[in-house]
Amino acid sequence: MSIRFPPKLVPGDLIAITAPSSGVPRHLHPRLELAIKNLEKKGFRVREGDCLRSQHKNKSACKISRAKELMFYLTDPEVKAVMPPWGGDLAIELLELLDFNQLAQTEPKWFVGFSDLSTFHFPLTTLSGWATVHGPNLMDLGAKELDPTTQAIWDILESDRGTVIKQHASTAFQIDENQWGTATDAGFNLTQRTKWKHLDGVTSSACFQGHLIGGCLDIISRLAGTSFGNLPLFQEQNSDEGTILYFENVEMAPCELTRALFSLRLHGWFNNLKGVLIGRSAAPEVSDPTQQNYLDALRSSLGDLTVPVLYDVDIGHIPPQISLVNGARAAVLFTENGGSVTQQL
Template identity: 85%
Template sequence: MSARFPPKLVAGDLIAVTAPSSGVPQHLHPRLELAIANLKKKGFRVREGRCLRSQHKNQSACKVSRADELMSYLTDPEVKAVMPPWGGDLAMELLELIDFNLLAESEPKWFVGFSDLSTLHFPLTTLSGWATLHGPNLMDLGAQALDSTTQAVWEILGSARGTVIKQHSSKAFQTDENQWGTATNEGFNLTQKTQWKHLDGVTSSASFSGCLIGGCLEIISRLAGTRFGNLPLFKAQNSGEGVILYFENVEMAPCELTRALFSLRLQGWFNNLSGILIGRSAVPDVSDPTKHNYMDALRAALGDIAVPVLYDVDIGHIPPQLSLVNGASATVLFTENGSSVTQQL
């Protein structure tokens, strides 16, 4: 199965903004408005959904309202992209209410973001055959100026099918919390030097290619074994090209991370891959040397995998992050002096 890519975005296109998971609380409306204003500055028209500017019990609205609004945007020929403000916690409630078979027969459009949005990215690609963009959320795009890694999302969204786009590892990453409440139009505070690493600790360079698929590990580890997370089928469909699996950890402590990874391992997820990319972990590591830590978790589940495993990659909740297209053919080049991901749309 080859993923179907949406057409590039051009000035005048309509972008729909809805929150299929968490909504935007009142105190962050100024940041949302800046992000929407930035879309309009680029020449796009914007349609705001009803499920957006409220938040109650970790939801923008009830699951039926969220699913209905999302489906209406995903099937509306006038809408060219759906850009939620961010992820959240409860997108899983929508899966039984989304008609992925109908979407498989519909023209694809860009669905953009990360975190809990992986709940929707994964089946949109594996069931409906859409290429989807795992990258900065709309709220990240409310900054007055974007760093080059974040800015790449617009290169992908604005490029024609068949375009080859190369993204390099970032120069630095952010460790502190976003300051949107006090400095509303601020970008990321990139202070720590970025260094992608090879899990074996020895390899100084590596290159591998395949079809990209992945997302937030908390999500995809729970989709595994269901029709919404059938990676073995996706691998079989792309056996000629190979598959690159990517993920990132946002909340799981080392022992829980180990359990999640072993669950995927026992289901065959790590068999017959071209390579694995792991984003920077957002969880503080264990400092007690007598206890199981983050690197113990990675080595326990992935240390004997016979393909390259890179970690501390620019993916996920410790910004900035690459814009990775689920379903795109990609080549990863790893070196100690800088790495890159090249994708063909």
């Protein structure tokens, strides 16, 4: 299957906002409104869905309403991008209600975000052939000032097809997940020095190329073995240029993470890859030296791979994050001084 890239966004384009997973509770409506205002400042028209400004039992609305609204926006020719406010927990309820065959026959539009939105990114790319953006959520874009890493999402969304985009490792990252709190227009608190690392602890440089695919491991590991998570088929379809798998862990403790990664091994996900990118982990670390920790989990499940495995990359819930286009051809460069990802749209 060839990957189809949506056209670039231009002033006057319509962006739809719906929450197919968690909605936005009332106390965070000011942040949502700032994010919408920032879209409008860039010249975009914005349409809000009904499944957005409410939250009950971890979701914005019932699964039927969420699925219908998401499909409507994904197939509406007037809509040029769908930007949910963020992820959540229960997007998986929608998968059987979405028509990915119909979407394969529909002109693609940008679908943007991360976390639970990986539930949709993965099949949109592998089943429908859409290039999608795993990057900052809409709520991240409500800041008064964006850091350069977050700002780079617009380089992707507003560039012509065929453009080559190079993103570098951030200078610094925020130590915890973002909670927004009462600082409505705040950006990220970037206090910790960023350093991408090679899993073998020895290799000081690496370079590899392939088609990007991945997302939040908590989500995509649950899709493995189903029609919505057939990575081996994607690898087969892109065998000439190879595949780069990326993921990040948000909640899994080390032993659960180990089980998830070994499950993916048994599903063949780590066969015939060009490389692996792993984002900073947001899950609690284990301090007891007699217990399995995060790095133990990575080494025990991935340490014997014969391709580069980089971790603490700018991906996921510990911001900021680079914007990765699922399905795009990419080249990853890693050195002891940093790293970069170059993508062709």
